[in-house]
Amino acid sequence: QVQLQESGPGLVKASGTLSLSCTVSGASISTYYWSWIRQPPGKGLEWIGYMHYSGNTKYNPSLKSRITISEDKSKNQLSLNLSSVTAADTAVYYCARHQWLGELSAFDIWGQGTMVAVSS
Amino acid sequence: DIVMTQSPDSLAVSLGERATINCKSSQSVLWSSNNKNYLAWYQQKPGQPPKLLIYWASTRASGVPDRFSGSGSGTDFTLSISSLQAEDVAVYYCQHYHGTYTFGQGTKLELK
Numbered sequence: 001q002v003q004l005q006e007s008g009p010g011l012v013k014a015s016g017t018l019s020l021s022c023t024v025s026g027a028s029i030s031t032y033y034w035s036w037i038r039q040p041p042g043k044g045l046e047w048i049g050y051m052h053y054s055g056n057t058k059y060n061p062s063l064k065s066r067i068t069i070s071e072d073k074s075k076n077q078l079s080l081n082l083s084s085v086t087a088a089d090t091a092v093y094y095c096a097r098h099q100w101l102g103e104l105s106a107f108d109i110w111g112q113g114t115m116v117a118v119s120s
Numbered sequence: 121d122i123v124m125t126q127s128p129d130s131l132a133v134s135l136g137e138r139a140t141i142n143c144k145s146s147q148s149v150l151w152s153s154n155n156k157n158y159l160a161w162y163q164q165k166p167g168q169p170p171k172l173l174i175y176w177a178s179t180r181a182s183g184v185p186d187r188f189s190g191s192g193s194g195t196d197f198t199l200s201i202s203s204l205q206a207e208d209v210a211v212y213y214c215q216h217y218h219g220t221y222t223f224g225q226g227t228k229l230e231l232k
Contacts, residue, residue, distance in 0.1 A: 035221065045162075045170065045213055047221035060220075061121070094169055106160035106217050108181065110169035 002026040004095050004111035012089075014120050018082040021072075022095030022111055029053060029076050033098035035107060036069060036080045038091040048093075050103060051078055058103070085118045092116075122147050122216050126224035132232040139201040141227045143214035148194045151218060158218035161190055161199045164226075165210045173212075174199065206231065 008020035022034070030053040039045050049059035051069040059067045068081040082089060092115050096107035123146040133139040149158045157177035162170035172181045174190035177197055187202040201208055209231055214224040 037221075044226045045215075045223040047223070050221075096169075099172070099175065104158065104218050106172055106175040106215065107162075107170075107221075108172045108175075110171075113169055 002097065002109050004097065004109060006093060006095055006111045006114040008093075008114055008116065010115060011117050011119055012085055014086055014118050016085055018080070018085050018089060018093075018116055018118075020080045020093055020114060020116070021075075022078045022080075024076050024078070024097075027097070029071055029078055030073060032101060033103040033105070034071075034078045035096050035098065036078075037094045037096055037107070037110075038089075039094070039113070040088075040091045046091075048080065048082075050098070052103065056103070087118050087120070090116065090118045121220055122149065122222050124214055124216055124222050124224040126212075126214060126227045128227060129225070130228040130230065132230045133201075133204045134232045135206065136203050137232075139204050139208070139229055141199045141212050141214075141229070143192075143197040143199070143224050145195045145197075145216055149216050149218060150194045157193055157197070158216055159190075159192070159197050160215045160217055161188075162213045162215065162223075163208075163210045164213065170213060201229075204229075204231075 035050040036048040051057045066083045092113040094113045097109040099105040099108040127142045159177040161174040164170040178190045211226045
């Protein structure tokens with residue numbers, strides 16, 4: 001079955017860049033759309049952005065100036081870079097698969113998430 | 121941007137009783153081109169990622185028990201659990217997924 005696994009540093013210094021990977025198994029990333037979502041401790045869910053192997057990407061306007069989402073086909077991974085981080089970026093970061101082959105679909109498969117804390 | 125507002129923020133229901141959670145969008149999420157509501161519901165238990173329960177406002181995802189049902193159209197939606205089980209204690213989120221992917225703030229469902 002399809003599985004997603006996020007990985008990356010659990011601690012990032014303020015003003016630095018948060019870099020995470022999501023390894024996909026059981027499916028090719030060159031098929032579906034893939035999103036990143038985050039959840040600050042004790043709070044709700046915020047969509048960060050999505051990517052498609054075709055190069056189609058879309059970002060949350062509130063984060064757009066700081067985000068890059070890309071893929072590594074050789075590793076079947078997608079990645080997230082978030083620059084100029086502050087304490088407000090402390091959250092559990094999830095990757096998720098869009099349910100259908102188009103981007104306009106719900107997220108049917110999620111990774112377990114990885115906690116990232118921003119330190120001053 | 122579309123804002124999704126859930127009510128109530130928290131809800132306590134007895135085992136076997138019905139639970140109802142509401143979600144209101146600031147703009148219609150019904151697309152006339154295909155007559156579909158781009159609205160999903162997720163369940164999140166502590167320490168776990170969200171799980172897709174309902175999509176297209178009323179279609180249950182694979183493996184979701186039939187005690188879960190979604191209804192509504194346009195701007196007003198409801199998630200109902202017909203007979204609450206202990207394992208249904210969780211936070212529930214609605215989400216709009218056309219263009220943007222905005223979530224509601226969540227509704228915490230507890231046992232009374």
